[in-house]
Amino acid sequence: MSLRLSRRRFLALAAVAPLVGCSGTPTGSGKLRVGFMPKLTGIPYFNACKKGAEEAAGELGLPLVYNGPTKADSGEQIKLLTGWIAGGEIDVLCLACNDPDTLVPTLKDARAAGITVVTYDADSQPAARDWFVNMATYDGVANLMLDELAKQMGQEGELAILTSSVQAPNQSEWAKRIKARAKERYPKLTILPETEHGEDRDLGIRKANELIADRPMLKGIVGLTSVAVPAAAEAVRQKGKKGQIHVGGVSTPRDMRDYVKDDTVASFVLWNPIDLGYLTVHVGVLTRQGKMPKDGTLTAGRLKGINVGGGEVLLGEPVLFTKENVDKFDF
Amino acid sequence: MTRSLLRALPTLLSLALFVGLLIFLLQQPGPWRLAYWFSQANLYFAPALLALALTPVVLTGGIDLSVGSVTVFASVVVGLLLAKLGWPLGPALLAGLVVGALAGLVNGLLVAAGVLPLVATLATRELFRGLALSLCGETALALPEAAGDLWRWRPFGVPLSVWAVLLTLGVVWFVVHHTWMGRMLFALGDNATAAKYAGVPSKRLLVGVYTAVGLVAGLCGVGLVLQYPAVRADAEKTLEMTAIACVVLGGVRITGGAGHVLGTALGIATITLLLVALANVSPSVRDLLLGVLLLGVALTGEAARRRAR
Numbered sequence: 001m002s003l004r005l006s007r008r009r010f011l012a013l014a015a016v017a018p019l020v021g022c023s024g025t026p027t028g029s030g031k032l033r034v035g036f037m038p039k040l041t042g043i044p045y046f047n048a049c050k051k052g053a054e055e056a057a058g059e060l061g062l063p064l065v066y067n068g069p070t071k072a073d074s075g076e077q078i079k080l081l082t083g084w085i086a087g088g089e090i091d092v093l094c095l096a097c098n099d100p101d102t103l104v105p106t107l108k109d110a111r112a113a114g115i116t117v118v119t120y121d122a123d124s125q126p127a128a129r130d131w132f133v134n135m136a137t138y139d140g141v142a143n144l145m146l147d148e149l150a151k152q153m154g155q156e157g158e159l160a161i162l163t164s165s166v167q168a169p170n171q172s173e174w175a176k177r178i179k180a181r182a183k184e185r186y187p188k189l190t191i192l193p194e195t196e197h198g199e200d201r202d203l204g205i206r207k208a209n210e211l212i213a214d215r216p217m218l219k220g221i222v223g224l225t226s227v228a229v230p231a232a233a234e235a236v237r238q239k240g241k242k243g244q245i246h247v248g249g250v251s252t253p254r255d256m257r258d259y260v261k262d263d264t265v266a267s268f269v270l271w272n273p274i275d276l277g278y279l280t281v282h283v284g285v286l287t288r289q290g291k292m293p294k295d296g297t298l299t300a301g302r303l304k305g306i307n308v309g310g311g312e313v314l315l316g317e318p319v320l321f322t323k324e325n326v327d328k329f330d331f
Numbered sequence: 332m333t334r335s336l337l338r339a340l341p342t343l344l345s346l347a348l349f350v351g352l353l354i355f356l357l358q359q360p361g362p363w364r365l366a367y368w369f370s371q372a373n374l375y376f377a378p379a380l381l382a383l384a385l386t387p388v389v390l391t392g393g394i395d396l397s398v399g400s401v402t403v404f405a406s407v408v409v410g411l412l413l414a415k416l417g418w419p420l421g422p423a424l425l426a427g428l429v430v431g432a433l434a435g436l437v438n439g440l441l442v443a444a445g446v447l448p449l450v451a452t453l454a455t456r457e458l459f460r461g462l463a464l465s466l467c468g469e470t471a472l473a474l475p476e477a478a479g480d481l482w483r484w485r486p487f488g489v490p491l492s493v494w495a496v497l498l499t500l501g502v503v504w505f506v507v508h509h510t511w512m513g514r515m516l517f518a519l520g521d522n523a524t525a526a527k528y529a530g531v532p533s534k535r536l537l538v539g540v541y542t543a544v545g546l547v548a549g550l551c552g553v554g555l556v557l558q559y560p561a562v563r564a565d566a567e568k569t570l571e572m573t574a575i576a577c578v579v580l581g582g583v584r585i586t587g588g589a590g591h592v593l594g595t596a597l598g599i600a601t602i603t604l605l606l607v608a609l610a611n612v613s614p615s616v617r618d619l620l621l622g623v624l625l626l627g628v629a630l631t632g633e634a635a636r637r638r639a640r
Contacts, residue, residue, distance in 0.1 A: 075566070080611055
């Protein structure tokens with residue numbers, strides 16, 4: 001029975017194989033379906049990524065499937081991805097990973113099913129994807145965050161790190177570099193162990209309040225997620241510590257506008273998430289069409305001179321946002 | 332005639348829901364393919380296995396709330412043996428099964444000693460979760476690559492997770508409905524005192540069924556290790572609730588003495604379809620809907636029983 005089934009399946013495969021070969025060749029046909037998944041839905045940062053992805057898909061005339069979990073959880077991502085992959089719903093997958101390891105088997109299944117996998121914002125294990133679109137180098141972001149805060153703190157006192165979770169891929173890389181650079185450049189600065197808030201605003205405010213209450217020597221908080229920085233700023237505002245405890249880190253203009261305008265926060269760091277989503281979709285489609293260079297520079301739609309190499313595509317240098325430029329960005 | 336129809340009401344409800352969900356899912360092209368269901372089975376095999384193993388326990392009038400914790404505890408032990416102590420795959424997986432069975436044995440001995448199953452397994456639920464957390468903390472433990480290859484092995488084109496569920500279903504069905512042990516399970520759940528005077532070896536039977544649940548939880552833990560290249564001590568926090576929901580939805584009487592393994596199988600199929608259909612709904616809404624569903628089953632079941640009397 002099973003033998004007959006497998007023979008029949010083999011024949012079916014043999015019959016279909018040339019057709020599959022046809023549709024898979026780099027013809028640039030308008031039928032590629034792009035799946036785009038954030039770490040979680042409903043926050044301004046990933047909404048901006050989505051906007052860029054829609055822009056790119058629109059230019060290319062491709063349908064975009066957008067979905068993501070309501071909380072930053074790799075298990076939830078796996079459930080949605082399994083539906084996409086097993087249902088044959090997409091040809092190109094763009095994904096921001098909540099965990100570099102757990103998603104690996106699912107991404108391998110995707111590639112075995114012929115789907116091109118591009119990670120953005122947060123990478124998986126490199127072997128599980130075709131490309132990682134990096135928004136800025138870990139060094140670039142970590143150095144800018146630390147240098148700005150160190151300047152505001154007079155290069156002394158305690159600096160707390162508010163992160164989503166210790167093993168979150170970007171956050172752990174940044175934290176590692178912040179600690180190393182502080183040890184090397186700012187000997188009077190003490191970096192406290194990471195405090196976790198799970199990308200939950202209320203929890204972030206509570207943890208920041210606890211830090212302020214428990215650590216009399218605290219002079220700064222660096223937030224490593226777009227939720228952590230406004231949460232820390234909110235805690236500083238509530239406790240009336242403006243000017244005494246400095247807040248910085250990675251966040252979005254929309255999340256931070258209030259706090260920058262009333263001087264609770266002097267500056268924060270980011271890249272352009274719209275461009276990130278835009279570039280990711282282009283990289284996915286170019287890879288699928290066989291037009292992606294292994295290294296060198298790349299022109300992707302309106303973005304020019306993008307660096308490519310070592311399995312990664314680099315969007316550019318991080319941007320410092322202050323009172324002067326925060327109103328120019330709508331994400 | 333009407334009586335038996337009333338008794339079957341929860342089962343009919345489950346069946347109607349199953350058909351409805353299936354029609355809903357088949358609106359899309361994906362679920363028409365067998366490979367789609369194999370992939371989904373890989374995600375939801377653990378509650379299915381646990382529900383099957385829990386059925387004999389519930390038939391005796393007992394419950395095991397610790398299955399999720401034992402599953403995670405076993406997966407953490409296997410993970411540590413593989414990643415930290417460098418054990419080869421085979422012995423490490425075997426150790427996971429042994430750890431699960433031992434945890435089940437602890438539950439069985441407690442229940443046989445007269446501790447209420449609800450209390451005993453609530454305590455061990457915290458105990459084994461706590462042990463897992465103290466062994467590996469709240470961070471993920473990455474595993475060597477090789478573990479995943481076995482998971483990809485598909486005998487006769489069917490994934491291991493599906494084989495495990497089918498084999499467990501076969502074994503539990505045979506033991507419960509076709510052996511003297513099965514008949515004694517029903518006797519014990521129907522009236523423990525009468526069963527005792529009738530010579531049912533209650534204690535040995537209880538130790539046996541709880542140990543079997545532990546063994547299956549160990550198997551689930553092993554499955555998690557094979558499936559994901561990392562283990563977490565704080566994973567799978569609603570596993571036991573999903574499993575118990577399958578048993579209850581399958582029409583097994585929660586106070587013991589009545590039910591059918593095939594009912595549990597229907598409950599598993601319905602709950603799995605529900606979880607697949609609601610994959611893009613937030614987990615809290617999913618839990619809410621599951622709660623409403625169980626409440627509905629409990630109420631219709633109770634109403635049916637009163638009418639039947």
